[in-house]
Amino acid sequence: MNLLRIELHKILPYRTVWVILATFAILLTLFLYASSQVTVNGQQLGDTMYRLPAFWQRLTYIASYFNLLFSILIIVLITDEYSFRTLRQQVIDGLSRAELVMAKFYVILTLAAISTLFLLLLGLYFGLLYSTERSLSAIFGQIEALFYYFVQSVGYMTLAMLFAFLIKKSGLAIVGFIAYTIIVEPLIRFRLPEAIDKYMPMKVMGGLTPMPLQEVLDQITTPSEVLSPALATLLAVVYIALFWLFSYYVLRLRDL
Amino acid sequence: MTVILDSNNLSKRFGSIQAVDNLSIKVEQGSIYGILGPNGSGKTTTLGMVLDVIRPTSGSFTWFGQAITRGTKQRVGALLETPNFYPYLTARKNMEIVATIKGVSNANINPVLQIVGLEERKHTTFKGFSLGMKQRLAIASALLNNPEVLVLDEPTNGLDPEGIAEIRELILSIASEGKTIILASHLLDEVEKVCTHVAVLQGGVLRAEGPVSTILSAKDQIIISAPDTARVLEVLRQLPFVEKFQPDRDLVHLSLQDNFSSADVNKAMFDAGIVLTQLTVRRKSLEAQFLEIIKKQS
Numbered sequence: 001m002n003l004l005r006i007e008l009h010k011i012l013p014y015r016t017v018w019v020i021l022a023t024f025a026i027l028l029t030l031f032l033y034a035s036s037q038v039t040v041n042g043q044q045l046g047d048t049m050y051r052l053p054a055f056w057q058r059l060t061y062i063a064s065y066f067n068l069l070f071s072i073l074i075i076v077l078i079t080d081e082y083s084f085r086t087l088r089q090q091v092i093d094g095l096s097r098a099e100l101v102m103a104k105f106y107v108i109l110t111l112a113a114i115s116t117l118f119l120l121l122l123g124l125y126f127g128l129l130y131s132t133e134r135s136l137s138a139i140f141g142q143i144e145a146l147f148y149y150f151v152q153s154v155g156y157m158t159l160a161m162l163f164a165f166l167i168k169k170s171g172l173a174i175v176g177f178i179a180y181t182i183i184v185e186p187l188i189r190f191r192l193p194e195a196i197d198k199y200m201p202m203k204v205m206g207g208l209t210p211m212p213l214q215e216v217l218d219q220i221t222t223p224s225e226v227l228s229p230a231l232a233t234l235l236a237v238v239y240i241a242l243f244w245l246f247s248y249y250v251l252r253l254r255d256l
Numbered sequence: 257m258t259v260i261l262d263s264n265n266l267s268k269r270f271g272s273i274q275a276v277d278n279l280s281i282k283v284e285q286g287s288i289y290g291i292l293g294p295n296g297s298g299k300t301t302t303l304g305m306v307l308d309v310i311r312p313t314s315g316s317f318t319w320f321g322q323a324i325t326r327g328t329k330q331r332v333g334a335l336l337e338t339p340n341f342y343p344y345l346t347a348r349k350n351m352e353i354v355a356t357i358k359g360v361s362n363a364n365i366n367p368v369l370q371i372v373g374l375e376e377r378k379h380t381t382f383k384g385f386s387l388g389m390k391q392r393l394a395i396a397s398a399l400l401n402n403p404e405v406l407v408l409d410e411p412t413n414g415l416d417p418e419g420i421a422e423i424r425e426l427i428l429s430i431a432s433e434g435k436t437i438i439l440a441s442h443l444l445d446e447v448e449k450v451c452t453h454v455a456v457l458q459g460g461v462l463r464a465e466g467p468v469s470t471i472l473s474a475k476d477q478i479i480i481s482a483p484d485t486a487r488v489l490e491v492l493r494q495l496p497f498v499e500k501f502q503p504d505r506d507l508v509h510l511s512l513q514d515n516f517s518s519a520d521v522n523k524a525m526f527d528a529g530i531v532l533t534q535l536t537v538r539r540k541s542l543e544a545q546f547l548e549i550i551k552k553q554s
Contacts, residue, residue: 005356006353006357009349009352010342010345010353013344013345013349014344084340084342085338086340086341088309088336089336089341090311091307091308092307092308092334093357094326094329094330094358094359094399095326096326213385245474253311254311255304255309256309
């Protein structure tokens, strides 16, 4: 926990962190508010889409788009340490390379916890505003969506951490991360058979917050194979562990 | 004598450049050990390796007779190459981070800031510091846990003459408490003024190692002249304590064996009936000695 304390010392006075957190909070709230007012076929979207418990899944699906923002934040925090040469100083002063990675991983867990908590509040606010049924089972019926979102968020940020430790320069690391997640992996997946494709990291992570109307889509097109949430969670945790280990080996094998 | 740092054939290769080549040095407790060499001679790489931030290509080292661990790191305070801090944090905040890493109380911060003269500026952010202040903050941070060993890489870099003098006094006063200091520098006179031992590095190779008094004190040169130079040379040839001499127009340059001085030359000449018109003792400059060490072996 000392490691987290060290990280908080660095992060709390850092304006970039607050700007990114505020951007996430404001944009997500605005998006939810604005789309609740949209009228489709004479019905306000809020009335149909924001009903609990189904709203939890929709909410985490929307929030999953903001993972990129948190990933960029992680990249900035880590590449900063390269440019300030503070990774080097921390090792001189007593930390091990494993502790350097662990410290950043704690930051990732903290950020994921904060955003998940924020989703809980948003979900309760908008959900209760539009739900007609307010029993506990209705409200918390599909709350596990938040847990999947948490795992996904940790997964994205851990991959971002690996890119940051590997590339060292913030701009390049951000480009590399976006290129991999949005272009390279989908291209690879395109070439792979369904059976293997579903085990690729971004596909696994994405599967944790499935698109709300996927069932409808699947009736029109051939359904694409997806993993069960439990298996996807397990695989995501394996990937997180791998990204962690690769980050550690990058630091082990390099001069600081 | 206890050996604090012992390096054994330490080598580092960056691509095609051999930055450090089979370096074996021993730093004894209580010494002020200077690592002297021109820019690019491998000083920082050597310190980086023993401080656990640069992976040696081959070779090994021990601190206090053991492999480097968190425990040994806590007995060493170090400043490597540049002062490394978070630019957006104040001096005080930066020091709190170091204190947490080193596992010492925040109560240690003000005293060390006072030692380096930054107490008044502790609420200034690091990026607002001048180079000299940054350097002093780095020294304060190295001192924070009252370490047994202080490793300083070019500690007077970027300081004004007053700052340089202050830092040197600080180093000497810390050493007088019995602490061991390892100091890398390209400044000969800094090493000569401060250090007890010196290792001379060139191109990553150890050229000389030992007490400063033996490594950096070549013999003084004496210059004499007399109306009859030929006669002088004749006498010099017979004097047993003259190591070598070299006529140069109407002057003669000579160097003597240990424990003999210009007075002995004067006396010998007078006894031989020669009256010298000139007798000058010229201390050999440190730079000249240094170049000699480097030239002798390459």
